[in-house]
Amino acid sequence: MTADLLITGISQLVTAKGSGARHGLAMRDLHMMERAAIAICNGRIVWIGKERDWNGEALASVDVGNRAVVPGLIDPHTHAVWAGDRLDDFDARTSGETYEAILAAGGGIRRTIRATAAATKDELVSIAEPRIHALLRSGATTIEVKSGYGFTPAVEIAMLEVIQALDASIPARLLPTLLIHIPPVDTADRIGYIAEMCTELIPEVARRKLATAVDVFVEREAWHVDEAALLLQSAKQHGLAVKLHTEQFQRIGGLELGLRIGALSVDHLEACGPDQLAMLAASSTIATILPGVSLHLGIPAAPGRQLVDAGAAVAVGTDLNPGSSPLFSAATALALAARLNGLTAQEALVAGTVNAACALGLEDAGRLEMGLQADFLVLEGSDWRELVYTLGTNPVREVWIRGERLPA
Numbered sequence: 001m002t003a004d005l006l007i008t009g010i011s012q013l014v015t016a017k018g019s020g021a022r023h024g025l026a027m028r029d030l031h032m033m034e035r036a037a038i039a040i041c042n043g044r045i046v047w048i049g050k051e052r053d054w055n056g057e058a059l060a061s062v063d064v065g066n067r068a069v070v071p072g073l074i075d076p077h078t079h080a081v082w083a084g085d086r087l088d089d090f091d092a093r094t095s096g097e098t099y100e101a102i103l104a105a106g107g108g109i110r111r112t113i114r115a116t117a118a119a120t121k122d123e124l125v126s127i128a129e130p131r132i133h134a135l136l137r138s139g140a141t142t143i144e145v146k147s148g149y150g151f152t153p154a155v156e157i158a159m160l161e162v163i164q165a166l167d168a169s170i171p172a173r174l175l176p177t178l179l180i181h182i183p184p185v186d187t188a189d190r191i192g193y194i195a196e197m198c199t200e201l202i203p204e205v206a207r208r209k210l211a212t213a214v215d216v217f218v219e220r221e222a223w224h225v226d227e228a229a230l231l232l233q234s235a236k237q238h239g240l241a242v243k244l245h246t247e248q249f250q251r252i253g254g255l256e257l258g259l260r261i262g263a264l265s266v267d268h269l270e271a272c273g274p275d276q277l278a279m280l281a282a283s284s285t286i287a288t289i290l291p292g293v294s295l296h297l298g299i300p301a302a303p304g305r306q307l308v309d310a311g312a313a314v315a316v317g318t319d320l321n322p323g324s325s326p327l328f329s330a331a332t333a334l335a336l337a338a339r340l341n342g343l344t345a346q347e348a349l350v351a352g353t354v355n356a357a358c359a360l361g362l363e364d365a366g367r368l369e370m371g372l373q374a375d376f377l378v379l380e381g382s383d384w385r386e387l388v389y390t391l392g393t394n395p396v397r398e399v400w401i402r403g404e405r406l407p408a
């Protein structure tokens with residue numbers, strides 16, 4: 001066999017094997033190979049095995065110096081494109097105000113919507129670029145990015161075009177989601193707004209392939225279940241996958257709607273109750289938990305441990321956004337999931353790789369296997385568990401995408 005490149009000096013190569021989401025305790029089934037090597041051709045993995053078993057020819061080789069290698073992480077939930085800041089909200093919250101009260105008073109997400117509408121597309125690209133780079137440096141080689149700070153169809157489309165432009169200029173793969181975030185303040189306008197989304201925005205997004213999924217925020221201060229159902233049904237009619245932000249603060253039926261409608265994922269789940277665990281476990285919907293939100297807002301952590309024990313397929317994301325989770329590291333999201341949500345290191349790695357890929361409808365990502373794209377991380381240490389153990393510094397030494405190392 002001839003390869004373009006052979007990666008050697010791998011102390012441990014750790015990956016889930018085989019496609020599909022891992023449910024429950026199967027989230028601990030990782031495959032570990034010591035003193036491994038990876039052969040790459042045209043950006044794809046053509047061989048993985050023990051270094052001593054390689055008998056092909058490689059045009060070049062790189063010795064990673066006795067370090068652990070894991071698949072590139074998948075961040076399945078971010079709002080990385082926004083303008084302005086939420087520092088005044090942060091001041092208010094650290095002085096005792098709640099996130100929901102700030103939102104109800106016209107601040108919070110609405111403040112970011114005003115700032116984002118006032119920015120040009122070029123400005124949004126240049127503000128968001130360093131954020132995506134931070135996620136990439138932290139190990140995320142595939143990143144979902146939501147719109148949702150646009151509000152009007154024109155600005156939502158502009159946000160999705162910004163994500164498209166970022167995707168073209170950054171080596172990470174970006175997956176765009178149309179987020180129908182919050183309703184107009186005036187109750188009387190809600191029905192008209194939903195109609196506009198269903199007849200104008202969603203069809204245009206589907207026609208122009210500007211997003212692969214539609215997400216709706218179900219919450220007392222956002223959309224109610226019957227409203228979300230209309231929006232998500234329209235998404236499905238137009239061939240788009242669906243997702244929900246749900247059970248963040250209140251239980252108002254969003255999770256049940258998500259399962260009924262066949263959502264790819266239900267995200268947040270901080271308020272998910274014990275009676276909902278089995279329902280989620282019996283479904284193919286991924287439970288995406290976002291520990292940065294619990295840390296930043298001081299709200300209860302989603303019951304990650306209970307979800308896994310009940311048999312659900314759990315994914316972890318940063319939820320990078322200015323209001324509820326200014327978390328710029330996918331590796332730290334895994335580290336927090338172990339501390340706040342009770343996942344083991346093994347479960348956290350599966351949650352941040354294969355299961356996160358499934359939350360985005362991707363079958364071909366989050367694993368190191370022959371035939372798949374060579375997206376992987378070389379860690380600083382020789383024991384892969386440092387990825388989930390480390391806090392406050394980057395455990396990721398090198399990020400490789402399509403068989404190429406990103407410049408440091």
Ligand SMILES: N=CN[C@@H](CCC(=O)O)C(=O)O
Nearest residue numbers: 109217245319321322323324
């Ligand atoms: N929960 C609603 N949406 C975002 C927060 C957006 C914001 O506060 O700007 C979230 O995922 O938490």
Ligand SMILES: [Fe+3]
Nearest residue numbers: 245268319324
């Ligand atoms: Fe969120």
Ligand SMILES: [Zn+2]
Nearest residue numbers: 077079245319
């Ligand atoms: Zn979110």
